[in-house]
Every structure is written in structure tokens, then in C-alpha cells.
Amino acid sequence: MKPLSDDIEAFIKSLLGEDQDQVDVQRNELAGYFRCAPSQITYVLSTRFTPDRGYAIESRRGGGGFVRIVRLRKAQGDQLFYLINQRIGASVSAQDAFSIIQQLAEQGILSDRESALMQAATSARAINLPLAVKDALRASVLREMLLQVVRDQKEA
Amino acid sequence: MKPLSDDIEAFIKSLLGEDQDQVDVQRNELAGYFRCAPSQITYVLSTRFTPDRGYAIESRRGGGGFVRIVRLRKAQGDQLFYLINQRIGASVSAQDAFSIIQQLAEQGILSDRESALMQAATSARAINLPLAVKDALRASVLREMLLQVVRDQKEA
DNA sequence: AACTTTTTGACTTTTCCTGACCTTTGTAGC
DNA sequence: GCTACAAAGGTCAGGAAAAGTCAAAAAGTT
Numbered sequence A, B: 001m002k003p004l005s006d007d008i009e010a011f012i013k014s015l016l017g018e019d020q021d022q023v024d025v026q027r028n029e030l031a032g033y034f035r036c037a038p039s040q041i042t043y044v045l046s047t048r049f050t051p052d053r054g055y056a057i058e059s060r061r062g063g064g065g066f067v068r069i070v071r072l073r074k075a076q077g078d079q080l081f082y083l084i085n086q087r088i089g090a091s092v093s094a095q096d097a098f099s100i101i102q103q104l105a106e107q108g109i110l111s112d113r114e115s116a117l118m119q120a121a122t123s124a125r126a127i128n129l130p131l132a133v134k135d136a137l138r139a140s141v142l143r144e145m146l147l148q149v150v151r152d153q154k155e156a
Numbered sequence C: 001a002a003c004t005t006t007t008t009g010a011c012t013t014t015t016c017c018t019g020a021c022c023t024t025t026g027t028a029g030c
Numbered sequence D: 001g002c003t004a005c006a007a008a009g010g011t012c013a014g015g016a017a018a019a020g021t022c023a024a025a026a027a028g029t030t
Helices: A004-015 A027-034 A038-048 A078-087 A094-106 A112-122 A131-155 B004-015 B027-034 B038-048 B076-087 B094-106 B112-122 B131-155
Strands: A022-025 A055-060 A066-071 B022-025 B055-060 B066-071
Touching: A004 A022, A004 A027, A004 A038, A022 A027, A027 A038, A038 A055, A038 A066, A055 A131, A078 A094, A078 A131, A094 A112, A094 A131, A112 A131, A112 B112, A112 B131, A131 B112, B004 B022, B004 B027, B004 B038, B022 B027, B027 B038, B038 B055, B038 B066, B076 B131, B094 B112, B094 B131, B112 B131
Parallel strands: none
Antiparallel strands: A022 A066, A055 A066, B022 B066, B055 B066
């Protein structure tokens, strides 16, 4: 017996057709449709729609809330994908972040202003935390920004 | 289902055209138009037309009363200075960061891409830390990025 | 048996919306 | 000038509508 999560995954993917790179769903509605706990939808999203599988998730709570699943176009973001999923692992030093950003700027993927902003956000000054966690947090911040770059490229 | 508040927000913004930096509305009339409780208008004003987002509200009660929505256009240097030194203190919530960044984008100080990057860097997803420290770290990250914007403006 | 993946449910947080009650202002009648 | 009433807007607590978190139980796999 195949797990329900596979069905849910397939269903969501079917909502993302050819042209559609983005879809909004309601967690409770989806859970109702599949007769499962709402948190299982969260589980599916967090295990199957991850950046390394080429997806990003955004959401809003409260009345009129939603979960948005965005398919990232791999073709345009090949290098970015590598950076997001391999190069930036669980942890990145300030120096590594610096060179990653610089490289993207040199390639024209980031403007000068954009790269300067990202340097600022990932600098040692900005992320002043205990050694044990700061490189992990930098990884998280940098990854989210790079995911944003990928999303933006998809639009253009 | 999109929340009504979004419609009301959009409607009010449409009243503020290009040249128009100020508009008066009547709370009850607006509530009648949108078929909602008058207090919802207050809700929209107090969540979407805040100083953080670059707006100010004045009002008068009684006969002939009104609510005036004013779009603030502060001198750019002063504005950033205020944000860095006063507004962003030791701690900033994700929502407040969002508002502040959005305001700067609306004023043309940040491009859409730049503001999206900053949103990503200060989002709850990027800064996933214990409650006790996450708003403090967000303040630090946001401040460093704004300082970078100032540096950039000095150059130009 | 040990391990991994799935599934659930209780609890939390965020956002939206309303209704009951309060305060301020204008005005009509004395 | 008062007083009373009407016509605004303000406040606040609370309910409803969403999504998030986390640990533990259940189900598969090796």
C-alpha cells in the first residue's frame, strides 16, 4: 500500500501544469480532500517540496491564509541550485558567503547594489551569534536570498 | 478567498493617485460600501497604513467627521537615519521588517528585487531561532542592510 | 529488532472580522 | 449660553479562520 503522502505529492504536482509554475492551496481544504490531518500536508510539503527538489514554499496564516508552492526552473538557475543545495550546506562562513556572492556579481546575476546588500546581511557584524550557531544561521539567510533570486529569474 | 482587508487597502491606495498625497474618507461610508463593520476600516488603517509603511492617519469625530490618510514622503537621508538609529532598536518582528522594507520600496529607495531580497533575508524562514533571540538578530541583519543602502547613496 | 517514514492530534501563533460600548463634535431648541 | 440629541470616529475583547510546531504513535523496511 503506497503511502498517502505520495498521492498528495502527485496531486499537488498535477496542479502545477505546463505553464503554471506556482499554485496556492489551502492546507485545511487539502487535508479535508484527502481525509488526513492538516499537519500531514505540512509534512508532505516539507519533505517533498524542498529546494533540492526544485521547489520553494511561502505561506500566510490567518483568515484568507494559503500555502504557495513555487516550482523553480532548474534550467536558468543551475548554478544557483548547486549553491543552494550543495555548496551552502548546514553552515557557511562569512568568507565563503562573501566569495559566493562576489562570484554571482561578477557573472552579472546580481547587481552591485544587490550583492552589497547580501554581503551586509551575511557579514560577521550582522550575524553576531555564538560560534555554534552563527554559520548555520548565515547559511539559512543566504539560502533564502538565493532562492529569491531564482524565483525572480523565473519571472523574467 | 482573499481577505476583504486587502481589497479595502487597495481601494484606499487607489484614491491616493500620483500627485495626491492625502485623502479624506468617511469610515461609515467606506464600511457601507464594503458591507463590513466600521471597525474593520479602523483595522485596515491600523495594520496597513502605519508609519512603518509610510503613512499617517488623522481623524475627527462628530458631525462632518473624517479620516485622513496621508502618505509621507520624508527626505531620504533623514528617513534611513531614523530607521537605523531609532526605529530598529534591539529587536524587530518579521512583520515590522516587512513593513519597513515595503515602505522603502514604495518610495523608490529600493528596487523590487532589492526589497524582495531583504524580505527573504529577514523572513521568519530565514531567521529560525528561539524566540528570545530571533527578533534581535533580525534587527541586526536589517540594520546592516540599511547601512549599506546609506553607503550606496553617499557614493552616488 | 532496529530503523526510517508516515500519520495523527494537541497546542500555538497569526490574521481577520464583528459587536458592544465609549468619546468627540456639531447643531437645534430653549 | 446651556442642554439634548445626532452623527461621526475610537477601543477593545473575543471569536473565527487559517497555518505552524512538535512529539508520539503507527506503519513500513532492512
